[in-house]
Amino acid sequence: MAEKENNPLINFVANLTGNQYLKVEEDLGQGFVRLNISEAERRQAKHDIQSMEDIVLEMLRNSRDAGASRIFIASTKEDNLIRKVTITDDGDGIPTELHERVFEPRVTSKLENLITDRYGIHGRGMALFSIKQVSDEIDLVFSAPGRGTVFRVQTSTGLLSERKDQSTYPTIKYRNGEPIIIKGPHNIIRTVLEFNLDHQHLEIYLGSPTEVLATVRMMCLDEKARGTSAKSEDYKIWRCLKPIKAAGILSDIAERRLGLRVSIRNAQRIMSERIVTLKPLLETLTAKQEEQEEPERKRIDLMKTEPLAKRISQADLEHIAHKVSDELKIIGDKYFMEISPDPEVCADRDCIRVTIKLQSKGNY
Ligand SMILES: Nc1ncnc2c1ncn2[C@@H]1O[C@H](COP(=O)(O)OP(=O)(O)O)[C@@H](O)[C@H]1O
Ligand SMILES: [Mg+2]
Numbered sequence: 387m388a389e390k391e392n393n394p395l396i397n398f399v400a401n402l403t404g405n406q407y408l409k410v411e412e413d414l415g416q417g418f419v420r421l422n423i424s425e426a427e428r429r430q431a432k433h434d435i436q437s438m439e440d441i442v443l444e445m446l447r448n449s450r451d452a453g454a455s456r457i458f459i460a461s462t463k464e465d466n467l468i469r470k471v472t473i474t475d476d477g478d479g480i481p482t483e484l485h486e487r488v489f490e491p492r493v494t495s496k497l498e499n500l501i502t503d504r505y506g507i508h509g510r511g512m513a514l515f516s517i518k519q520v521s522d523e524i525d526l527v528f529s530a531p532g533r534g535t536v537f538r539v540q541t542s543t544g545l546l547s548e549r550k551d552q553s554t555y556p557t558i559k560y561r562n563g564e565p566i567i568i569k570g571p572h573n574i575i576r577t578v579l580e581f582n583l584d585h586q587h588l589e590i591y592l593g594s595p596t597e598v599l600a601t602v603r604m605m606c607l608d609e610k611a612r613g614t615s616a617k618s619e620d621y622k623i624w625r626c627l628k629p630i631k632a633a634g635i636l637s638d639i640a641e642r643r644l645g646l647r648v649s650i651r652n653a654q655r656i657m658s659e660r661i662v663t664l665k666p667l668l669e670t671l672t673a674k675q676e677e678q679e680e681p682e683r684k685r686i687d688l689m690k691t692e693p694l695a696k697r698i699s700q701a702d703l704e705h706i707a708h709k710v711s712d713e714l715k716i717i718g719d720k721y722f723m724e725i726s727p728d729p730e731v732c733a734d735r736d737c738i739r740v741t742i743k744l745q746s747k748g749n750y
Contacts, residue, residue: 438548452477527645
């Protein structure tokens with residue numbers, strides 16, 4: 387800044403054009419800058435942080451802009467007073483030298499790629515600063531380039547408001563095949579879901595710290611089964627859970643590395659797989675909708691999973707059934723069995739059932 391103030395040419399341009407053309411006050415390195423005040427003001431967000439839901443939304447926008455594909459949100463309320471939220475993503479991460487700077491006003495890495503979404507302009511470097519002002523605590527628990535980021539925020543519900551009803555799922559209606567939210571309190575679930583509907587490529591998980599830990603742990607143990615590339619997964623934060631064999635260590639690492647406070651007892655339940663892991667929010671919603679909706683609507687599936695077996699034609703099903711029955715006839719002789727010539731076949735959601743009646747041959 388000092389250098390700029392002393393630079394007669396920059397001063398001349400600034401006087402001539404107004405200093406909004408000099409967007410950068412300080413270059414912090416590694417793609418981060420501090421914007422000058424008029425640029426930050428130009429990028430004013432439509433509204434400031436007024437609730438816990440606003441905080442969650444700003445954190446989600448940050449994870450999205452960091453190129454995350456999976457985001458985990460763990461939320462708890464203690465003594466009906468303290469809300470604690472931990473947000474973990476597998477995005478680009480923040481270099482160590484900037485871990486404290488990102489909480490300062492007007493510090494951003496989005497100088498050239500300002501993003502406008504339905505919530506307004508994003509990239510004025512003010513959200514983390516504002517969250518720090520209104521919350522009891524905000525920590526960057528962990529972040530490293532290529533490995534993702536974990537933020538933990540704590541607020542007093544008496545000081546920063548949040549919706550009272552935090553358990554009702556919103557109701558969805560479909561218009562031209564597109565899901566839209568029509569009802570439900572503007573709580574954390576709705577905030578996250580609305581965001582997820584706008585960004586359906588994101589896998590977002592929402593639950594308690596114990597549920598999130600169980601899910602993340604299972605995900606890292608189950609990489610092969612999920613078919614994800616072990617190479618990229620190897621760098622992600624949750625890799626630290628992979629070698630853990632004792633509940634005490636799981637509880638300790640979860641708190642220190644993932645910002646998730648889970649008792650040793652719950653860590654034991656996680657290790658013995660007694661905690662049901664979370665499904666991505668959009669899938670959870672599909673299941674909830676199916677419970678609520680009339681049969682006509684039930685067919686609309688948010689994830690568009692068509693029953694596999696229903697794709698096979700009746701003629702092909704019968705062909706398969708007769709093939710099985712023919713094979714069985716050959717074996718049947720060996721066991722003195724008659725095979726009924728009319729096998730029955732039916733296609734269920736994801737399986738085919740062939741029923742073949744057996745009869746004893748002669749007086750065996
Ligand atoms: N989840 C995240 N992953 C990676 N970088 C992040 C994340 N959250 C915040 N940041 C970094 O911190 C900077 C400041 O964030 P913020 O205060 O929300 O301002 P803005 O998003 O407008 O730049 C961002 O520009 C980004 O570089
Ligand atoms: Mg932001």
